[in-house]
Amino acid sequence: MTARLLDGPVPAAGAESLADHRARLGDLPGRAERSPLIAMLESAGLLGRGGAGFPVGRKWASVAGRAKGDAVVLANGAESEPLSHKDRVLMASRPHLVIDGLELAAEAVGARRGVLYVGSEHTQALAALERALDERAASPSRLVPRVPISIATPPVSYVAGEESAAVHFVNAGDARPTTVPPRPYEKGVGGKPTLVQNVESLAHAALIARYGDAWYREAGRAETPGTALVTVTGGARPGVVEIDLGTTIGEVAQWAGVTAGEGSPVLLGGYFGGLLAGAEAWRLPLDPSVLRSHGTALGAGVVAFMGDEVCGVTTTARIMDYMAGSSAAQCGPCVFGLRAIADASARIAMGQARQDDLPRLRGWSQSIAGRGACRLPDGATGLLASSLRIYDADWAAHQHHRRCLVRSGMARATA
């Protein structure tokens, strides 16, 4: 567990002041000493931390390479994933690192405006960022050109964190996704090319600007360099931890005090992610490229251990109900498909399955992905498909015998 973003005082100590931030990390190097940051981010190999894992340097280059006009940087701290806490912990404890990253990004891509887009439920993070902006306004340092930064607070909603929804909210007060293209990097806030970047990614960029790409690459134990914030639940010590990429799922379980047996199911990535199980899965390194080759992903950095006493069918049904309720009610396959999935899952979970519920669920788990303006249906059906596989025996027992293997004390067969 390498502390970089979370080096210094423990997050529970609250927001780090500007003075403490400078005393601990030093000022950003002046413009003359700074290497071109975009090239440095590319060679550092920093991947975006909002869920999709897109290379940060390439994303910045795409906005910087626009034909004309100015641009906008939107720091995405919506953190609408219910199982994730890492962004709000970062914003609440290291607000200046996030704002450093936002200002550096604005300079690098030639933006004249910054937006801190923070879920309205993250009250500590909002207070910390507001105070940090005030501190900076009162401070004389001008090492990085200041841009006007506003704070936008979307309502609590799962899709609010999606990048086109973020742009839509800032433009029109409506935090629902829009049809892409045009994507935000082409046409975003105020119609200008907009870099939408997760707050953790920006904080890493602020450290890379100080210490360099070679330093960034010193951390990491498998293929992808660097550290990552992950949110761990399901153990005796849940919380947010900074790991070296490549740390295994089993090591994270140990850190979090997970008592469930090795190989018990774990939800990786959050509600947009998928379930894994088996001793082999626990040996997987949390590394985007290794995980991709195993057909899974770290997503927004959620590692949620399910525990052996949890009925996977009931948990999945609850998540499907949440996802159906999260639909922005814009696209038919999502509105009707996710509701149908949630209803059938609930019937099966409660022992009231109709004869064809399970086969229909299997069909929907494949037929709805890719048919929405955003990826909500893809996320929901991806999780469902993984649950149908990992909890196969549980689904079958619920459907055919109207009984729960967990409640009836039967050992569950994990895949």
Added chain:
Amino acid sequence: MSMRRALDSGLRLEVDRITCDAYGACAELLPEGIDLDEWGYPIVAPGNVPLHLVELARRAVDSCPVLALRLVKAQAPIAVGLPPPAPVLAARPDRTEGTPPWPPRPASKSPKRAPGGRRPR
């Protein structure tokens, strides 16, 4: 029956999912490439429209009452912007199950639909 390989038009059909209102006219006019799900929303066959179906595809586009269907130039995947999401399952096919592929070009002008056409529902 011998099949000729269908020529690629370099165009593909794109649905604006927010605008689409399940009128279903597209599937009426182009059953070779558009199926409807149980709620009436289109499932488009993956890949580009074969050349011999482009005219029908245009008619499907023109007939959409809410203009939710477009025929667009197929591009190489955009280098920038969010990649497909993370997800999560090797086992997940990259297209929807049961979506029929575009049918091969029939050898004759026989009105019989080529096999692999619209899935019976």
